[in-house]
Amino acid sequence: MKRRHFLLGAAGALATSACQFTWLEEIKKTHPNVLMLIVDDLNDWIGAMKGHPNAKTPNIDRLAKAGTLFTNAHAPAPICGPSRASVMTGLMPSSTGIYGHIKDEDIKRANDKAAQSIFLSEYFREHGYYTAAIGKVFHQNIAKNSFDDNGGRVKGFGPHAKKNFKWDDPRTNTDWGAFPAQDKQMPDYDAAKWTAKKLNEHHDKPFFIACGFLRPHAPWYVPQKWFDMHPIDSVTLPPYLPNDLNDVPDIAKQITSHPMMPTTEWAIKNNEYKNIVQSYLASVSFVDSCIGIVLDALDKSVHANNTAVVLWGDHGYHIGEKEKFAKMTLWERATRTPLIIKPPRNDSSFKTNQQTSKPVSLLDLYPTLVKMCGLPENKSNQGRNLVPILKADDIEWQHAAVTTYGPNNHSVKTERYRYIRYENGAEELYDHSKDPNEWENLAKSPEYNQVKIKLITHLPKENAEWSPKSYYRGNTYFNNKTENAMVKK
Ligand SMILES: [Ca+2]
């Protein structure tokens, strides 16, 4: 258990109570605190990313200015369970076989590779950090013993109206409307307050504190004042192309079929499209205010100068684009999510007020935070250390961001292109330099053959079998995958 004494070893015999404070200050210069903020189902509708002209997120925007905003960051998987498992284990879904949801306690039982993993928080704890978390960090909660202190998570996604307002299907949380009356009735508000309190405490070790917010995950219920911030008459609809799916392969339609969700045609016909856009914008503004509570607490605390802050959404979300209100696709709307890394203020080697369009993955968080905090590399990490980008954006970066949705269905995103290849060999290709909405599938155009050959080199070399511990039952394609994995078990 050499690792457990990593920081203590560095301090040597100095750790007497009289000089403990100075000792801790010294330790934190090379081993800063980490505050990790996770926002469920957050797409690029934040002010700093200009994903929607009506987005109002002053707190997330000020965090972005204080560090680096990755405008081309993508989830390892476009669905909560595998995306979070990937961030916390540092392993790709194509290595762990976690393609669908998974119970927290089953992550390390998914397959042999997953069993070897050390959760990000455990790695920090093993190297002398105090760790604490609240809310939705893993898919369900906070995996048992994965943090020293566990503030828990309320069941579900917050208070629910007695009767759904607009959409009522027991297979989904999807519904929208102004509810409940006050912010303090929302679990995200409590999570922010709990985290603020932790930041106000003295800690005798560097800390790693995580806070997992639920909004803008559906139901899009937040108090009326957040709807008032986005008056319905001022709401702009996102770019929408009817019949956009006419040029995608059948398998793309199969894996992205979500029969429990409203379709865009339904929303237009029932005059609900603007209401849904408004409720998602309101949910984002609400969660932004909770993030503000935490950031204000950090700013006022003794930890203000030696704490790195990282904010990420676990994947994006379609708000009507490509005929759906859903995540769970390999397209830009579902893979792209905000990633902000703010360095500790007392380390001037990092850039602030920087935006980068280099393609990166949330998988890169583990090795990046380990490096930022002066811990030894975890050799099993499959992501990339982003610290060189945090120090200068003009470096060479030949990498692509890979998103996986089901075994051997992958999307590769570079600065210019998105290439998708499904398990049956079907393909899509989009050129973002002229088609940021991914409307025109160029995969069959011969002039792009050379481009495709290059993009294919980024596909994962390993495609683990679907783990019998993982499950997703939402459409025929995934129902069959889940059932087959169970039978094989
Ligand atoms: Ca999610």
Ligand SMILES: [Ca+2]
């Ligand atoms: Ca199309």
